Amino acid sequence: xxxxxxxxxxxxxxxxxxxxxxxxxxxxxxxxxxxxxxxxxxxxxxxxxxxxxxxxxxxxxxxxxxxxxxxxxxxxxxxxxxxxxxxxxxxxxxxxxxxxxxxxxxxxxxxxxxxxxxxxxxxxxxxxxxxxxxxxxxxxxxxxxxxxxxxxxxxxxxxxxxxxxxxxxxxxxxxxxxxxxxxxxxxxxxxxxxxxxxxxxxxxxxxxxxxxxxxxxxxxxxxxxxxxxxxxxxxxxxxxxxxxxxxxxxxxxxxxxxxxxxxxxxxxxxxxxxxxxxxxxx
Numbered sequence: 398x399x400x401x402x403x404x405x406x407x408x409x410x411x412x413x414x415x416x417x418x419x420x421x422x423x424x425x426x427x428x429x430x431x432x433x434x435x436x437x438x439x440x441x442x443x444x445x446x447x448x449x450x451x452x453x454x455x456x457x458x459x460x461x462x463x464x465x466x467x468x469x470x471x472x473x474x475x476x477x478x479x480x481x482x483x484x485x486x487x488x489x490x491x492x493x494x495x496x497x498x499x500x501x502x503x504x505x506x507x508x509x510x511x512x513x514x515x516x517x518x519x520x521x522x523x524x525x526x527x528x529x530x531x532x533x534x535x536x537x538x539x540x541x542x543x544x545x546x547x548x549x550x551x552x553x554x555x556x557x558x559x560x561x562x563x564x565x566x567x568x569x570x571x572x573x574x575x576x577x578x579x580x581x582x583x584x585x586x587x588x589x590x591x592x593x594x595x596x597x598x599x600x601x602x603x604x605x606x607x608x609x610x611x612x613x614x615x616x617x618x619x620x621x622x623x624x625x626x627x628x629x630x631x632x633x634x635x636x637x638x639x640x641x642x643x644x645x646x647x648x649x650x651x652x653x654x655x656x657x658x659x660x661x662x663x664x665x666x667x668x669x670x671x672x673x674x675x676x677x678x679x
Contacts, residue, residue: 448477448485456494456507465505512604519608531672534609535663539655541605542590546651548597549643557596561644564589568637579625579670582632587611589640596643624668635661 452475455465465471472482486505489495493514496506552558590610594603635658642651665671 444477445481445484445488448475448481449488451475452485452489453492453494456489459507461507461509462496463507465507467504471505512600512607515604516607516611531666532663534672535659538609539659541602541609542593542655542659543652545590545593545597545599545602545606546639546643546655547648548599548602549593550646550648550651552596552598554596554598557592558644560592561596561640564592565637565640565644568633568640572633579628579632582629586632586636589636593639593643621669624670628665628668628670631661 452465452471459465466474468479468482468486472479475482477485486495486497490497493510494508496508498504498506587610590606591603594606597603635654638654639651639658642654662672
């Protein structure tokens with residue numbers, strides 16, 4: 398019987414549940430459904446996951462930098478021990494949803510997700526997966542970039558317009574050095590897409606564009622040295638054409654320049670190059 402009692406106590410401690418606090422706040426505590434099973438797959442972290450779900454919903458319903466409460470008060474309200482709450486809080490902090498301030502006037506404060514946070518999550522999902530084909534990628538990219546261009550030509554943000562102007566001037570000044578490696582050349586192209594997406598002043602278009610184009614590179618599958626130079630020069634000229642058209646605020650010219658660039662990107666495999674997503678190995 399003693400062994401049985403210790404076993405029950407061990408399982409209870411593993412789940413880090415403070416039963417006295419649960420009784421005080423049954424409404425929230427009911428949301429944490431803990432099913433103790435005789436399985437090595439059930440671990441204490443599952444409780445922290447459920448706490449994180451509760452707090453995440455609350456964070457997203459509040460304004461940025463809203464005070465959620467002290468560590469002790471939130472632990473008591475949710476009905477878990479401090480170690481479990483801290484574990485859940487670290488998850489939310491890593492997601493960019495929570496700011497933890499120590500000290501007398503500290504506590505938990507809400508944060509709103511940034512576009513970088515969303516991109517990081519998407520990148521973690523996409524990075525292990527190769528693109529099926531250049532055409533598949535472009536079928537997705539074409540309508541998004543077209544909408545970005547239509548919005549970007551109407552941009553009134555002087556700082557962004559000046560940034561685009563400097564980009565064009567730099568490209569023209571470095572035209573003699575356009576024979577860069579395809580990989581570096583495509584990084585410059587991705588920077589242009591990011592800038593144009595910002596100029597669109599549409600957060601959804603910017604998010605989709607950056608998820609698509611960030612970390613995109615090219616891989617040489619069978620291209621010769623001459624093919625490499627041709628790819629780099631075509632990438633340079635079609636990229637510059639798009640940038641100059643947007644800077645001139647010419648919608649028709651911008652769309653025409655993109656169609657030309659899209660045709661080029663779709664043709665890369667014929668010269669022994671494929672678009673690919675860079676793999677991040679931690």
